Amino acid sequence: MKALVYLGSGNKALQDHAKPEISASTDAIVRITKTTICGTDLHILEGDVPTCTPGRILGHEGVGIIESVGTGVTAFQSGDHALISCISSCGKCVYCRKQMYSHCTTGGWILGHKIDGTQAEFVRIPHADTSLYPIPEDADEEALVMLSDILPTGFECGVLNGKVAPGGTVAIVGAGPIGLAALLTAQFYAPAEIIMIDLDDNRLKVAKRFGATSVINSTGGNASETVMAMTGGRGVDTAIEAVGIPMTFELCEKIVAPGGVIANVGVHGVKVDLHLENLWDRNITITTRLVDTLSTPMLLNVVKARRLDVKQLITHRFKLDGIIAAYETFGHAADTHALKVIIEA
Amino acid sequence: MKALVYLGSGNKALQDHAKPEISASTDAIVRITKTTICGTDLHILEGDVPTCTPGRILGHEGVGIIESVGTGVTAFQSGDHALISCISSCGKCVYCRKQMYSHCTTGGWILGHKIDGTQAEFVRIPHADTSLYPIPEDADEEALVMLSDILPTGFECGVLNGKVAPGGTVAIVGAGPIGLAALLTAQFYAPAEIIMIDLDDNRLKVAKRFGATSVINSTGGNASETVMAMTGGRGVDTAIEAVGIPMTFELCEKIVAPGGVIANVGVHGVKVDLHLENLWDRNITITTRLVDTLSTPMLLNVVKARRLDVKQLITHRFKLDGIIAAYETFGHAADTHALKVIIEA
Amino acid sequence: MKALVYLGSGNKALQDHAKPEISASTDAIVRITKTTICGTDLHILEGDVPTCTPGRILGHEGVGIIESVGTGVTAFQSGDHALISCISSCGKCVYCRKQMYSHCTTGGWILGHKIDGTQAEFVRIPHADTSLYPIPEDADEEALVMLSDILPTGFECGVLNGKVAPGGTVAIVGAGPIGLAALLTAQFYAPAEIIMIDLDDNRLKVAKRFGATSVINSTGGNASETVMAMTGGRGVDTAIEAVGIPMTFELCEKIVAPGGVIANVGVHGVKVDLHLENLWDRNITITTRLVDTLSTPMLLNVVKARRLDVKQLITHRFKLDGIIAAYETFGHAADTHALKVIIEA
């Protein structure tokens, strides 16, 4: 089969690769119909994720059709259409029993990272019963690819952790796909204000279309002053960090109101300064989280009920043969205005 | 001044009445600009509320302008525009310190009940600092009358207690003003389904317009079967009782899903049968509540942010001189299609 | 093997029975070392549980040693010592994914009810990985039998649902084993007062020893007046119903304070009167629950840390050969002062 293989820092190729096989009774083999590329895939290609070694098929998102299942799989059978979660979970370990699937002792984020992933014609999904979700018959499968990772990530790490609430004030720092996913799902809770902050005017324009009540281009360096002015000097109830660098995290520290939450979503490579000398008495909460995808069934319900149009996140479409071009497009989002690119396998 | 006075079961009159005066340092006198009639006022007039004695000026909703304040009032001054909460709260007692203002030991629902109310030119508001809310300059004051009682009641007793959540399924039994307020505010939480149940097709039509995803006319007596069919035999996550009679409460018992909530909003005059022989192992929750109006600041934010159009609840308008006609119109809602009637003082 | 078999209303016998075999890949066969009798077993024998049919081996509690496991079991192997949960859960279905294991679509309370149970030399445990718990090496296994059912039931249905909190006031109606389990676990949350109510002075004496701050013999019918007097007329924050008849539930309705919770634990055979005409405005919560046993790992921790002495619930010990006598002793608790009886297999 064809697969996009990581070949070490800076290198990747679409290669012929052996088709995966069932290796545990709880495995399923899924024929991928649609997959996509995540910012994390770019991090791997930059060599920033040492736990991902050369030779690995990338990708942790997608939908497909069950090709075969192990003897221990009871919820799926050959021919079923399934949504693949970016998180594999056994459903049994101490973390899974606490719904912290991200830390499953034999799962977590392993797809396209520690085991071969979804940017291929086929993928092996471990713990299939608790890592795949049945797709309703009349669903738009392409749209559901957004539910493999970015929607639950924006929702769980940003919105849930950030305690977004009716009438509240939210700032989202970073208007990339994850920040936009947070923006879309923040609206589940009817906040009064959602302020979107980014360096890229195009993304801010998209944010406005997606429901931001105001936008700030932070290029000039005055974003914190602008937010404070907008909120009567009080700051925001929820600051969602969706970039992953010290500057954006420290912006969140400046704009969070007393009693508010900084919900970190970004993947950080270096430490940040936490100004406890200012924050120790401000009654704030800071959260971190790798998505647990416990909200996937709820998100499926919301999409099915047409309360959320996730398809607007998709800007480009490619065939698996064109996945190198897809990476180019996704990797140069400032120029291409790409949000999420669909790859049809 | 003119005031609508309760004269004993079945009797009321618009009478001349002494203007109220400040009697405690925490009082404010408010000149009413707009008030309205509540279903509870009808209950009083039917003689069903013995704690309300003849001679009482009715009404517990409204907006107005501060006429004068006691020496202990610090948050308001003469000339300020204010929203009157149906609940008076001292902010000091054991219940107020727990945000259970409805049970304030020197307040609670007393306006138009145990002390004179708002269907008059002036009203005395005890505990003014914690029982009035400042009205923003550019607000539509008429719309805010909906925030004195029905919006917080539908929201707190129905939606908050009912734990309405993204992707969930909600049934609201009773499409009167309170049920419709629950319908409007349930949408703060993006449930997948909101099923509205009533006997009156006109109210169900309104419910559709207000955001119900489906409606059931329960005249035939098959409402529970219909709900179960709609939910794949599972029932609803949240059943909101907004009528106040045994039949509608027992309907909620039939349609609540395992793990679900029955949130009672209705004012009940008699006991109901609780079928614990069916429900003891169903992991359900039943809640009751007199509105605490702790959500009023949030609701003001949401209305200000134009995330909620409460004005659509207003169907008729009268002058205080015409309040007897207003009662007629409100009291015959099946014919007049009245929801809330505004009375301009 | 020997097994205690239900033979229809009023009849049971210790019989020879075929040893259970693995029928699904997720099954385990457990050799029982210790089991016990539950009040529910008595209900079955009285013919009150029609879903339990004659020929069934009773019992849903116990500890034992793994004899064999199916090919899909990964967390246990032959020779492991395991605690058996009264609730079987697949870990995969919609209810299990919400931690509502009691409603598992292929599990729930089935042991000794819909499938053969633990009052035997061997038992088949379905969904073994998520229905058994490993026993630490140095544990007192006899004590852990209390964690199969009554401890999690008292804790989850009574204490957790009842929102017992530091400084709060709790009443527990019914001082049988489940009520006492609620009493023991309520103390996890340092309530200021725990009032125990029962008809049996011996059980009340036990309750005092187990930590009740006061006890009321409700024989005279004045229990509600006594509770109200004890609480300054306010009532209790948490009323735990651990009997299962209308009179005791309605007592809870009378003694719950505004803002309080009635947590039902009792198994009810008939409806009760819910006095909504008194309670509609009291901001109370009523909960029902079949135990989910989601607290079992926590309870194991607490017992291991010697913060909870569950062994004091055990009053009598028998061999499996003497199980008929064990039933006699347990069934006549008023005379024998039995709480829990251990049966060694």
Next chain:
Amino acid sequence: MKALVYLGSGNKALQDHAKPEISASTDAIVRITKTTICGTDLHILEGDVPTCTPGRILGHEGVGIIESVGTGVTAFQSGDHALISCISSCGKCVYCRKQMYSHCTTGGWILGHKIDGTQAEFVRIPHADTSLYPIPEDADEEALVMLSDILPTGFECGVLNGKVAPGGTVAIVGAGPIGLAALLTAQFYAPAEIIMIDLDDNRLKVAKRFGATSVINSTGGNASETVMAMTGGRGVDTAIEAVGIPMTFELCEKIVAPGGVIANVGVHGVKVDLHLENLWDRNITITTRLVDTLSTPMLLNVVKARRLDVKQLITHRFKLDGIIAAYETFGHAADTHALKVIIEA
């Protein structure tokens, strides 16, 4: 009257000072019977709290007898015995209405900081109705001095924010009075392990006596390794920082388990390094808080019910005339083994 006055960095004196007078209708004048010294008072004396200016009477803890009240005070009258909260709260402002009294717009921590405090014969308490608590008749008033600040601080900032739970694992870094208050109140929730970490063996000995299940002297620099070894490599569910320097906060970062909480209690003067490169995917929560004293009524209940012996925190007693010696004793705790010192006025 006599009062302990801050005279600028490093200087203080017991001086004659004008007796305070009622300046707002909601004030009370309290005759102090017992007060104490807080670590914060030492910070002020070191010149680390610039918002506290020379001439200020120090102290924010104590009990006393109401001398007189303003016309707006309704809950207290002359002669009442009252506990003084370290936090003054109006009960009306947006923060007070959210129970975030620490950020009261006209209160918060002002006593002995921005207005004159309690280390004097008399003190003026603003917002008396919502900043004082009635003392039950038979209470040990000396013990209640512990409830002015350190008990609610340890409980709210450490235990509540830290989500201490039955069966959980807690580490408390810092065994000073506040850390010990967290230790005492953590036991409200029956955690399985409470590990106390400090540099001072005497304080660790006290911690053992107060209920720590294990103690670590962190002098050698291996505290994090020891904690990880003690917890099977997993870390603690709750890490309470009760010192206020980077090293101790960063220790908490190292020992918090996935899904755990770092609850900061310490007063920090400089920033700390937050290692998001390690923590971004660990699902942790960090909280900061200035005590709101919303738990004071609960703590009064618990002390009254004899579930908590707070008096064991008191090691030394002085008269107001000897307050300079009291400061000496408290300021050299390593030598004097002082925890809290009582000053009788």
